[in-house]
Amino acid sequence: MKTIRSIAEMQSYAIRQQMQGQSVGFVPTMGALHDGHRSLILRARDENDIVIVSIFVNPLQFGPQEDYKRYPRRLDHDLKALAASHVDALFMPSAQEMYPEGFATVVDVPALTKVLCGPFRPGHFMGVATVVAKLFEIVQPTRAYFGEKDFQQMRVIGRMIEDLRMPVRLVACPTVRERDGLACSSRNRFLSRRDRDEAVKLYQALFLGRELVEQKIMSRSDRLAKRLTQVLKTIPRVRVDYISVVDPVTLEPMARIRRPALIAAAIWIGKTRLIDNVIVP
Amino acid sequence: MKTIRSIAEMQSYAIRQQMQGQSVGFVPTMGALHDGHRSLILRARDENDIVIVSIFVNPLQFGPQEDYKRYPRRLDHDLKALAASHVDALFMPSAQEMYPEGFATVVDVPALTKVLCGPFRPGHFMGVATVVAKLFEIVQPTRAYFGEKDFQQMRVIGRMIEDLRMPVRLVACPTVRERDGLACSSRNRFLSRRDRDEAVKLYQALFLGRELVEQKIMSRSDRLAKRLTQVLKTIPRVRVDYISVVDPVTLEPMARIRRPALIAAAIWIGKTRLIDNVIVP
Numbered sequence: 001m002k003t004i005r006s007i008a009e010m011q012s013y014a015i016r017q018q019m020q021g022q023s024v025g026f027v028p029t030m031g032a033l034h035d036g037h038r039s040l041i042l043r044a045r046d047e048n049d050i051v052i053v054s055i056f057v058n059p060l061q062f063g064p065q066e067d068y069k070r071y072p073r074r075l076d077h078d079l080k081a082l083a084a085s086h087v088d089a090l091f092m093p094s095a096q097e098m099y100p101e102g103f104a105t106v107v108d109v110p111a112l113t114k115v116l117c118g119p120f121r122p123g124h125f126m127g128v129a130t131v132v133a134k135l136f137e138i139v140q141p142t143r144a145y146f147g148e149k150d151f152q153q154m155r156v157i158g159r160m161i162e163d164l165r166m167p168v169r170l171v172a173c174p175t176v177r178e179r180d181g182l183a184c185s186s187r188n189r190f191l192s193r194r195d196r197d198e199a200v201k202l203y204q205a206l207f208l209g210r211e212l213v214e215q216k217i218m219s220r221s222d223r224l225a226k227r228l229t230q231v232l233k234t235i236p237r238v239r240v241d242y243i244s245v246v247d248p249v250t251l252e253p254m255a256r257i258r259r260p261a262l263i264a265a266a267i268w269i270g271k272t273r274l275i276d277n278v279i280v281p
Numbered sequence: 282m283k284t285i286r287s288i289a290e291m292q293s294y295a296i297r298q299q300m301q302g303q304s305v306g307f308v309p310t311m312g313a314l315h316d317g318h319r320s321l322i323l324r325a326r327d328e329n330d331i332v333i334v335s336i337f338v339n340p341l342q343f344g345p346q347e348d349y350k351r352y353p354r355r356l357d358h359d360l361k362a363l364a365a366s367h368v369d370a371l372f373m374p375s376a377q378e379m380y381p382e383g384f385a386t387v388v389d390v391p392a393l394t395k396v397l398c399g400p401f402r403p404g405h406f407m408g409v410a411t412v413v414a415k416l417f418e419i420v421q422p423t424r425a426y427f428g429e430k431d432f433q434q435m436r437v438i439g440r441m442i443e444d445l446r447m448p449v450r451l452v453a454c455p456t457v458r459e460r461d462g463l464a465c466s467s468r469n470r471f472l473s474r475r476d477r478d479e480a481v482k483l484y485q486a487l488f489l490g491r492e493l494v495e496q497k498i499m500s501r502s503d504r505l506a507k508r509l510t511q512v513l514k515t516i517p518r519v520r521v522d523y524i525s526v527v528d529p530v531t532l533e534p535m536a537r538i539r540r541p542a543l544i545a546a547a548i549w550i551g552k553t554r555l556i557d558n559v560i561v562p
Binding site: 111 | 411
């Protein structure tokens with residue numbers, strides 16, 4: 001596996017692949033790789049000639065009070081995982097390489113960032129859209145792989161690709177869960193053992209929500225949110241940012257639940273923020 | 282010359298050229314072509330295997346009170362001019378094709394749009410950056426040609442290319458002027474004969490400004506602006522939006538004039554807005 005730190009080198013490697021007619025699968029990550037990332041990489045490996053993974057903890061998508069500094073970094077572990085997954089190239093630029101002095105461009109999809117995590121993380125999705133737009137220019141992928149756990153992020157990127165007609169196909173991959181149902185996340189590492197055991201209630205609440213909608217027991221979002229909040233409140237030291245029901249394409253909130261629907265939630269357990277979602281098909 | 286109205290067709294034509302190793306020169310325009318456009322096209326013709334010109338009056342870069350509807354459209358004239366310049370392909374999408382329902386992405390360079398035309402045309406450069414980013418994805422140019430008359434636009438695009446590492450080279454081309462010095466502009470057509478004769482004073486004022494700085498007669502922007510405003514005020518029915526001295530790279534205003542400097546102005550004559558600039562090297 002080639003490890004590349006310079007943008008110029010990554011871009012010329014990518015353009016060379018393209019000129020040789022090789023398809024490129026791209027998995028952008030912030031490292032601290034887990035089974036969710038692995039599933040994206042396996043799918044990329046399966047569908048493309050070349051697989052490129054990036055590891056870049058993107059400062060632009062963290063708010064000033066957020067966990068940029070303490071976000072987990074596990075480079076040795078990640079390198080082993082990538083080599084074992086037969087990744088062709090790892091792109092690992094520094095923050096200075098990605099955002100040199102004078103950097104001033106923003107890419108944003110304001111209409112999709114007024115809901116769900118948007119109001120709780122101002123500027124977050126702008127940071128995501130900007131870095132992904134830049135990574136796409138550098139890596140020139142045929143296909144890019146994103147997990148549905150970060151559903152809103154996936155929709156923002158999808159909208160950006162479609163609106164700007166970027167010549168890349170977004171491949172949405174199902175959320176990978178641990179045995180008990182908790183969605184894989186690099187931030188799960190922050191949880192104490194006890195908190196980790198309680199965290200599964202986030203998934204259980206969403207699962208219950210899907211049942212209640214599928215069984216037509218509940219059809220109003222506000223009632224559903226209230227019911228699921230009761231479940232979440234049994235987690236010690238929990239704080240609920242939101243629990244919302246939205247249209248899975250436009251992300252517009254639904255007062256009366258129509259299907260398909262996305263039930264999404266964000267909670268804090270102590271100092272760790274967790275998100276998850278389920279689709280009611 | 283091929284005329285293409287569909288994005289999909291344009292993109293596949295462009296990608297075909299690229300795969301065949303052909304360099305593509307791209308000149309994005311809003312039509313109503315004049316000698317300024319012609320000079321961009323000739324240069325693109327000279328430096329590339331393939332030349333693509335777009336004509337698209339971009340609604341996103343006009344404010345609600347601006348002249349989108351009455352912006353000059355001269356398709357017959359333009360088609361002749363393009364054929365005579367041996368352009369390979371004309372890309373001419375509809376507004377519906379470029380901005381279908383649900384379009385929601387913005388590209389912007391806020392730091393460069395707080396000065397000069399920015400405050401007078403809120404959203405204008407965001408509209409420019411967004412459409413150019415999209416046109417680049419569609420046309421995949423090797424080089425893109427912009428005129429220095431729209432100096433701020435050129436800087437915004439240049440910053441965007443550099444920041445996002447778009448694989449395209451911006452080629453800045455000198456302002457083309459009519460015999461008396463007035464910068465070529467599609468909007469010159471709006472001027473009555475009498476106003477047209479007076480309009481040259483915009484260039485004369487800037488030319489005088491350059492002299493006063495080069496001869497070290499004036500070194501403070503506020504005094505220079507005051508002096509040049511006196512010249513502009515002799516135009517009947519004139520309104521001065523601004524006359525500013527800024528750093529030609531960062532566009533930061535200079536109180537005390539250092540060189541190189543950009544002296545730029547925007548004025549209204551009746552209902553027609555004109556811009557121009559000179560560099561003091």
